[in-house]
Amino acid sequence: MSSLKEKLNNGSFVLTGEIGPPKGTDIEKHLEKAELIKDKVVAVNVTDLQSAILRAGSLATCHLLQQRGIEPVYQLTCRDRNRLALQSDLLSAWILGIKNVLCLTGDHTSLGDHPEAKPVFDFDSVHLLKASSILNSGKDLTGHDLDGSPNFFQGAVVSPGADPIEPQIIKMKKKVAAGAKFFQTQAVFDVEQFGEFVNKVNGLQVPIIAGIVILKSAGMASYMNEKVAGINVPDGLIKEMKNTEKSDIKKKAVEIAARLTRQVKPFCQGVHLMTLGWEELIPDIIEQAEIS
Numbered sequence: 001m002s003s004l005k006e007k008l009n010n011g012s013f014v015l016t017g018e019i020g021p022p023k024g025t026d027i028e029k030h031l032e033k034a035e036l037i038k039d040k041v042v043a044v045n046v047t048d049l050q051s052a053i054l055r056a057g058s059l060a061t062c063h064l065l066q067q068r069g070i071e072p073v074y075q076l077t078c079r080d081r082n083r084l085a086l087q088s089d090l091l092s093a094w095i096l097g098i099k100n101v102l103c104l105t106g107d108h109t110s111l112g113d114h115p116e117a118k119p120v121f122d123f124d125s126v127h128l129l130k131a132s133s134i135l136n137s138g139k140d141l142t143g144h145d146l147d148g149s150p151n152f153f154q155g156a157v158v159s160p161g162a163d164p165i166e167p168q169i170i171k172m173k174k175k176v177a178a179g180a181k182f183f184q185t186q187a188v189f190d191v192e193q194f195g196e197f198v199n200k201v202n203g204l205q206v207p208i209i210a211g212i213v214i215l216k217s218a219g220m221a222s223y224m225n226e227k228v229a230g231i232n233v234p235d236g237l238i239k240e241m242k243n244t245e246k247s248d249i250k251k252k253a254v255e256i257a258a259r260l261t262r263q264v265k266p267f268c269q270g271v272h273l274m275t276l277g278w279e280e281l282i283p284d285i286i287e288q289a290e291i292s
Contacts, residue, residue, distance in 0.1 A: 002099035003071050004043045005153040008182055008207045013291065014270035016073065016184070016209060017282060018045040021056035031064060033279040038070050040282050043100060045184075045272070048075040052112025059089060063096045073155065074098045077106030082122040083131065083141060090135055094150035102155040102184065103128040103175075126174045129154055133179030154179050158208075159186040159230030160197035168230075169201055176204050184272045187213035187224070189233045191263040198267040207269035212260050214253050214275045218242040254281050258288030265291075 007014050017037045019030050034044050044065060048058040062072035074093050081089065093101065105125045109117040123131065131141055138149040156175040162168045172183065188194045188210045198208060215221055218241035221233040237256060244252040261271050271291075273282055 002043075002153040004073070004100050005181070007042055008269055011269075013265065014043075014209065015041045015286065015291065016043045016045060016270065016272045017041040017279065018047065018272065018274050019061070019279070020047045020050055021058060021061040023053070023055050025056065027056065027061065027064065030061070031068065033277070034065055034070050035068065036279045037273075037282045038068075040286055041273070043071040043073050045073040045075055045102065048077045048104065048106070049080065049112075050107070052079065052107045052109045052114070052117075054113055059093055059096070059098075062093065062098050066097050071100070072098055073100040073102050075102045075104060076128065077104045078121055078123045078125065078128055079106030079109065079119050082120055083127075086123060086128060087131060087135060087140060090132055090150065090152070091146075094152065099151075099153055100155065101132060101152045102157065103132060103180075104157060125156055126171065126178050129156060129175055129178035129180055136179075153181055155182045155184060156180040157186065158183050160188060160194050161186060161190060161232045162230040165197060165200070172201060173204065176206055180206065182207045182209060182269075184209045185211045186230045187211045187228075187274065188260065188264055189213075189231070189237060191260065191267075193232065194264055195267050208267075209270040209272045210264040210268045211272045211274060212257050212264070214257055214273075214278050214281065215241055216253060216276065216278070217249065250278065250281060253278065254284045254288060257281075257285045261285065261289035261291065265289075 019034050022030050046058045046061045049055055058075050062074045065072040103125045109119045132152050132154050135150055138146050158172050159168055218238050221238045224231045225233050275281055
């Protein structure tokens with residue numbers, strides 16, 4: 001059984017991390033980042049061509065993590081594959097021992113470094129969840145029997161800071177109906193807003209893992225407010241970053257991430273730490289957040 005599934009099912013508060021594959025073939029430094037947090041988190045997400053930027057594959061990286069005793073969460077997007085390839089990649093992931101999959105629609109290719117690439121979007125995240133559920137049942141999408149079937153612990157994403165929030169909740173319900181067993185959220189900075197969102201979806205009875213993104217600068221915070229849908233970094237946090245000396249930025253980043261982790265804990269079943277290359281800060285975040 002997936003350790004992530006086991007811990008969420010028994011009511012443990014979970015911590016997950018994240019790495020991105022390399023833009024190239026030099027994978028070792030990325031695996032070393034995962035090793036830094038191996039004993040601090042229950043699982044490590046591997047992004048799938050995040051922001052539509054060319055990188056090595058999530059599947060290969062997940063396999064290498066698995067070999068190192070690090071439980072991966074296989075992120076799979078619909079942008080670059082049709083339904084045949086999506087099903088094939090899911091079966092391949094299970095054969096390689098990967099038990100967790102996070103089903104995503106994916107950013108449009110126009111946002112990435114190959115804007116001329118033709119997007120596929122044969123499915124969206126809801127259809128991908130349903131396809132994974134059907135594979136779990138021992139069939140393919142055409143109803144043919146599989147010679148051995150997977151048993152994925154399927155996750156999805158939600159943006160609790162979206163305005164209006166109702167479309168997110170509607171789609172969240174569709175994702176649960178399609179087979180989502182847990183949710184990871186877009187970055188949470190406004191805890192009051194997050195609490196209001198959780199109260200609206202409590203009836204779904206699906207574990208929610210709150211996304212905590214490391215703030216590296218005031219400029220980064222402002223950029224996310226302007227460019228990233230569903231993210232709201234309060235002015236107070238931006239001011240804190242502006243008033244921090246450059247030499248103390250990492251210390252302040254840890255302080256804010258730990259504070260947010262403590263504040264969201266009563267509303268969710270775990271935290272997903274997105275440290276954007278600063279994985280070495282995770283032990284300090286956990287210590288300051290007082291999470292054992």
